[in-house]
Amino acid sequence: MDTLEDMRTLVTIARSGSLSAAARDLNVSVAMVSKRVNALEMRLGVRLLNRTTRQCSLTEEGERYFRDCQRILDDVAEVESSVAAAAIAPSGTVRLTSTPSFGRRVLAPLLVAFCADQPKVHVRLSVSDAVQDLGSGRHDVALRLGPLTDSTLVATRLAANRRVIVGSPVYLDRMGVPQRPLDLLQQECIVIQGSSETLLEWTFLGHTGPIHVPVRGTLSTENGDVQQELALQGAGLALKSIWDVADDLRAGRLVAVLQNYPCPPADLYAVYLSRQFQPRRVTALVDYLKGALAAREPDVLAMLPRRSR
Numbered sequence: 001m002d003t004l005e006d007m008r009t010l011v012t013i014a015r016s017g018s019l020s021a022a023a024r025d026l027n028v029s030v031a032m033v034s035k036r037v038n039a040l041e042m043r044l045g046v047r048l049l050n051r052t053t054r055q056c057s058l059t060e061e062g063e064r065y066f067r068d069c070q071r072i073l074d075d076v077a078e079v080e081s082s083v084a085a086a087a088i089a090p091s092g093t094v095r096l097t098s099t100p101s102f103g104r105r106v107l108a109p110l111l112v113a114f115c116a117d118q119p120k121v122h123v124r125l126s127v128s129d130a131v132q133d134l135g136s137g138r139h140d141v142a143l144r145l146g147p148l149t150d151s152t153l154v155a156t157r158l159a160a161n162r163r164v165i166v167g168s169p170v171y172l173d174r175m176g177v178p179q180r181p182l183d184l185l186q187q188e189c190i191v192i193q194g195s196s197e198t199l200l201e202w203t204f205l206g207h208t209g210p211i212h213v214p215v216r217g218t219l220s221t222e223n224g225d226v227q228q229e230l231a232l233q234g235a236g237l238a239l240k241s242i243w244d245v246a247d248d249l250r251a252g253r254l255v256a257v258l259q260n261y262p263c264p265p266a267d268l269y270a271v272y273l274s275r276q277f278q279p280r281r282v283t284a285l286v287d288y289l290k291g292a293l294a295a296r297e298p299d300v301l302a303m304l305p306r307r308s309r
Contacts, residue, residue: 004076006040007069009033010048014066018055071273078279090284091120098143100127101224101244102268106293107143114288121281129192129224140282143289145241146266155269156286159293162242162304163263165202166254170234178237181211181261188236189215190227202239204261211261239263242300249303256304268293 013022013033023030041048048062058066098107103125111123126139145163148155165178171188178184181204191200204211217236221227228245231238232253248254270286272278 002039004073006036006043007073009036010040010062011066011069011073013037013049013056014058014062017057019051074279089120090118090279090281092279092281093122093124094279094281094285095124095126095138095140096143096285097126097128097139097141099129099145099224101228102143102241103127104225105247106243106296107289110289110292113292114285117288118281118284121284123285129222140272140279141286142271144269144271148269148271153271153273155271156290157267157269158286158290159243159268159297160301161266161268162301163239163266164242164245164256164304165237165258165263166231166240166245166249166256167237168232168234168253169255171231171236172255172257174234178257181206181213181258184213184215184237187215187217188219189217190230190236190238191215191217191220192224192227192239193220193222203264204258205264206261210264241266242304243268246300246303262304 009022009026012025013019016022016025019030019033019037023033026033037049044061044065046061047059048065050057050059096111104127107125111125115121115123131142131144143158144155145161165184167175175187178187181202184202189202193200200214200216202213202215204213219230219235221230224240224244227238228240228248230236231240232248237257245254249256270289272282
């Protein structure tokens with residue numbers, strides 16, 4: 001078990017940032033923490049930590065070892081509790097990440113209901129339009145749109161989703177309604193910038209194949225909520241998930257355009273690290289979201305414009 005204790009020590013140091021903080025978390029002396037790290041580095045033959053008097057940081061080798069240690073420790077904990085798991089209610093903290101728009105409009109109400117149903121589970125929700133690295137250990141589950149590109153991760157499909165081009169009635173009265181994708185070259189398009197998915201090209205499904213259109217506009221932003229508000233204020237057209245704009249479409253605050261040229265599907269997935277075991281709190285949350293979103297899916301997808309022939 002010494003190896004597991006050494007792994008647990010390294011993970012605790014990486015998360016807390018110093019030997020003294022790790023010692024407090026592990027309820028051992030600083031000398032014991034240092035001894036375990038030294039033993040681990042001697043056994044592996046590499047330096048895992050950069051040490052100063054105040055803080056520690058992982059070396060490149062330490063980062064790789066840290067990620068593997070997290071998976072191993074999680075698996076060990078799951079194996080030890082698996083026999084009694086069926087009789088135990090889910091408990092603990094689930095660290096979940098989502099885009100701001102989906103997190104605020106759709107996810108927040110669902111999490112309130114989930115936590116009322118599972119009082120022993122705590123959900124820590126972080127929001128960002130940037131794709132979060134699950135390998136960093138800061139998140140257990142990420143909600144993402146579109147196909148999974150990282151083969152080291154696993155994904156559970158939660159709901160169907162389409163992206164649509166929307167604009168306010170005021171904007172469309174002023175600039176005209178685009179009839180073909182290339183008409184966007186003459187429009188103000190509010191693009192998302194600053195993430196790994198910079199959307200400077202919008203894709204449509206034409207009658208003979210995909211159509212790729214470079215878009216531009218006076219205003220751009222890193223935040224999907226701000227993009228939607230700019231569209232509501234009449235600043236231009238925006239490419240949005242149907243889940244984000246369903247209420248605005250229903251109320252007439254936004255209008256979907258280019259109905260004969262739908263954007264490719266970008267279904268919603270729960271994504272997590274590829275490993276054999278998932279804590280019951282994680283699977284309970286994913287299963288709940290899948291069921292709750294399935295119940296809402298028909299109403300949301302009804303807001304999609306119908307493609308004429």
